[in-house]
Amino acid sequence: MKTAISSIAGYLPSKIITNDDLSKTLDTTHEWIFDRTGIEQRHLVSDGEFASDLGIIAAKKALEQINFDPSNIDAIIVSTTTSDRRFPSCAARIQGELQANRAFAFDVAAACAGFIYTIAIADSMMKSRQLQNVLLVCCETLSLFVDWTDRSTCVLFGDGAGALLLNAAEDDSPSGLVATKLYTDGSPEKYNSILSHNGPQNDNRGYTTMMGRAVFKYAIENMSASMHEILTENNMTLNDIDWIIPHQANRRILESLCKMKNFPLEKMIITTQDHANTSSASIPLAMCRAIENGRIKKGQTILMTALGAGLVYGSAIIKY
Numbered sequence: 570m571k572t573a574i575s576s577i578a579g580y581l582p583s584k585i586i587t588n589d590d591l592s593k594t595l596d597t598t599h600e601w602i603f604d605r606t607g608i609e610q611r612h613l614v615s616d617g618e619f620a621s622d623l624g625i626i627a628a629k630k631a632l633e634q635i636n637f638d639p640s641n642i643d644a645i646i647v648s649t650t651t652s653d654r655r656f657p658s659c660a661a662r663i664q665g666e667l668q669a670n671r672a673f674a675f676d677v678a679a680a681c682a683g684f685i686y687t688i689a690i691a692d693s694m695m696k697s698r699q700l701q702n703v704l705l706v707c708c709e710t711l712s713l714f715v716d717w718t719d720r721s722t723c724v725l726f727g728d729g730a731g732a733l734l735l736n737a738a739e740d741d742s743p744s745g746l747v748a749t750k751l752y753t754d755g756s757p758e759k760y761n762s763i764l765s766h767n768g769p770q771n772d773n774r775g776y777t778t779m780m781g782r783a784v785f786k787y788a789i790e791n792m793s794a795s796m797h798e799i800l801t802e803n804n805m806t807l808n809d810i811d812w813i814i815p816h817q818a819n820r821r822i823l824e825s826l827c828k829m830k831n832f833p834l835e836k837m838i839i840t841t842q843d844h845a846n847t848s849s850a851s852i853p854l855a856m857c858r859a860i861e862n863g864r865i866k867k868g869q870t871i872l873m874t875a876l877g878a879g880l881v882y883g884s885a886i887i888k889y
């Protein structure tokens with residue numbers, strides 16, 4: 570069997586904060602943020618709104634698109650590094666709210682690479698356990714984990730969710746996941762200082778800290794390397810790829826990646842300007858937008874790539 574996408578939806582919370590809004594409380598400007606990152610605005614949760622709330626809305630939209638009965642979902646896999654609570658999981662709440670009573674559900678924490686990790690896990694589980702329908706939800710509220718007085722980090726992040734219903738398609742189906750490739754580099758300097766959620770280890774509400782320039786360099790080098798390896802292992806080149814959907818961290822990272830790979834920027838899906846870095850939700854949100862506006866079409870081949878705190882990174886190739 571092949572793992573194929575039955576439906577995909579995204580959700581961004583209603584509160585929008587522009588760069589100009591931030592400049593009223595921070596020593597920053599729209600020009601600085603836009604020139605360095607390509608970000609124009611971000612959506613943020615309101616008081617009392619958490620990651621699972623965003624995930625539930627995205628999941629319901631994905632199911633309603635194809636009138637799918639939640640009781641036919643076999644498993645729910647949630648990617649989040651900003652879970653509502655340390656436990657229970659966001660996945661358990663989403664399962665309960667959807668009344669997906671047959672589904673087992675669990676969270677995966679792989680930061681901004683969470684979409685690549687969870688689609689790889691879903692694919693393996695669908696094959697090994699013969700699951701028919703798996704709901705993948707990426708829901709993140711980074712805004713609750715940044716210091717809103719630290720201009721070097723808070724301007725980069727936003728909140729959002731994406732959800733995909735995956736189904737087991739026949740081997741000869743024209744659509745489906747082609748391959749995934751996952752990596753982790755947890756060496757001490759990467760784990761502790763490049764990009765992490767700092768605070769006492771038992772404190773759920775520390776702050777995100779980052780060495781911006783080092784992250785920039787690692788993101789380009791490692792996303793590039795993982796793209797190269799997944800293509801080579803599958804006897805493909807970038808000429809076989811219709812679209813690249815990268816993790817939407819920063820437009821300058823994405824422009825540099827295209828330049829390095831000699832890949833046309835027009836064939837990369839970029840939505841960073843509209844929702845900033847929404848961690849693992851960013852690839853499904855970008856994909857959803859590109860399908861809605863008619864850029865991505867059925868049968869096209871998409872290369873996805875991401876890197877996040879850990880460092881964790883990886884790539885996936887899917888025929889839509």
Ligand code: ACO
Nearest residue numbers: 597598601605681720721724781782784785788818819876
């Ligand atoms: N507004 C105005 N000035 C600022 C701001 C801001 N929001 N933030 C930092 N500055 C200042 C700094 O204080 C510094 O001032 P100084 O020269 O007086 O000391 C100056 O701008 C330059 O700071 P740098 O950090 O060197 O700026 P840089 O050009 O590297 O840009 C940035 C910073 C945008 C964070 C860049 O390093 C970057 O894009 N890194 C990648 C980070 C990223 O995308 N992280 C996302 C999470 S990881 C992931 O998802 C892959």
